Amino acid sequence: MNIPVNPVAEQLAGYNFAYLDEATKRMIRRAILKAVAVPGHQVPFGAREMPLPYGWGTGGIQVTASILGPRDVLKVIDQGADDTTNAVSIRRFFGRVAGVRTTDRTREATIVQTRHRIPETALREGQVLVYQVPMPEPLFRLEPRVSETTRLHALGDYGLMQVRLYEDIVKHGEVATAYNHPVMVNARYLMSPSPIPSFDNPKMHMNPALQLFGAGREKRIYAVPPYTAVQSLDFEDHPFRPIRAPHACALCNSTESYLDEVITDDQGGRMFVCSDTDYCAERRGE
């Protein structure tokens, strides 16, 4: 796509383009290339201090800074919304330190940095989806030793994760992970999809866009290249089921999108609205 450099936004003086210095970007790009070459495998990288706290997206922001070019159009979402604190501040950050054009529209963006959602609008080839990841290790909580989880990944020994699903069915009658449901990437590596709702898991499968995952505190990058098989773990007789609230969006009437439940008063009033604000606005013709 031929997008002109944004003539309006001005880059902040005194900073390198997109905040990180070029040597750091190169190191991160190397990690990204390796991650793309080995889909689902966690590649260590030297995460830098960023001007926001751990847990607010330091991993995602470093990945975005490394792949951002002056012609890119950036969209940032937090739980699907463009207008929450985290999304607004990261978008403004890149607007200032890189001078890139930003947008709310999924269609217009070349890079979408996301926390905990995949946009409802289908992504296309050439787009990059950057996930903010709090805990990259899917076997975390099941196996406390990092050395041992590394070995389990190397040997493809994922019986342990299956045991967790087994225990869920025994206790709850179904797999109870509503978010961060583990996936197998390219039939080889077990991967944490970051805490996206299990509703979004099927969208990762054979997605035409490049999906990059950055974990700043844990210093790991991993990737799902375009058109890669991503299967959610399940049992043959208890197949994976994406979970969605059985309602229509109170604003746009969508029965397809993932819904947030919003409490409207203290009398028990509530409404269900699309978690993806851009998708909802577009449907309402805004």
Add this chain to the structure above:
Amino acid sequence: MNPLLEARGLNLRFGAVDALLDVSLDLYPGEVVGIVGESGSGKSSLLKVLAGMQGADGGCVTYTDAVGTDHDVLNISDAARRRLMRSEWGFVHQNARDALRMNVSAGGNVGERLMAAGARHFGKIREEAAHWLGRVEIDASRMDDLPRTFSGGMQQRLQIARTLVTRPRLVFMDEPTGGLDVSVQAKLLDLIRSLVADLGLAVLLVTHDIAAARLLSHRIVVMRHGRIVEEGLTDRVLDDPQHPYTQLLVSSVLAA
């Protein structure tokens, strides 16, 4: 018949201490061999070396798998060793807590080995787990309970069910009756004996309990200071011990 497991000239030193000195041993399919000796005689070290859990300073161990391929156990890759451990071998620890996942239900514990071996059908995994819990005399109603709510004897039986569920050909047992009271021990020995006979398992049994060794093993190997001092058929070794140390060992068993 070719041996299942063949060890030749094993040596192992821990600093100045010889844990194993020129130890050779054959184990044939369906055979139960008891390794007896006092604490520190090297019997547990031998078991660990034979199972590939511990390297050796010299010698070799060869395991012949179900399709007839020989594996050099001491130089095996981590991946191949785990594959053997998952499919062809089993290991019963003295302390059931070392082997069980205490925060996973009994059924999950038994099913884990099936799932590790690739089973992905919830109903079938459960059925198989229930079957094995039944075989080790754990009531089906306890299937979804955590092992920490089980008695010591039950935990040990659960560990055996978990080990046998993938139908191994060779089971290593390290003091399986240790730490249990006498009546529970007797029941457990009885259970192990019938399972071993039913399934035609080959077992390497490490124990300091001469009575347990007599009950379970076909052959006995007596170890002292890292050497095998005497070996032979169980009744022959225990009723007519030749080596002075074996004589001492047999005569120190208390008659009830």
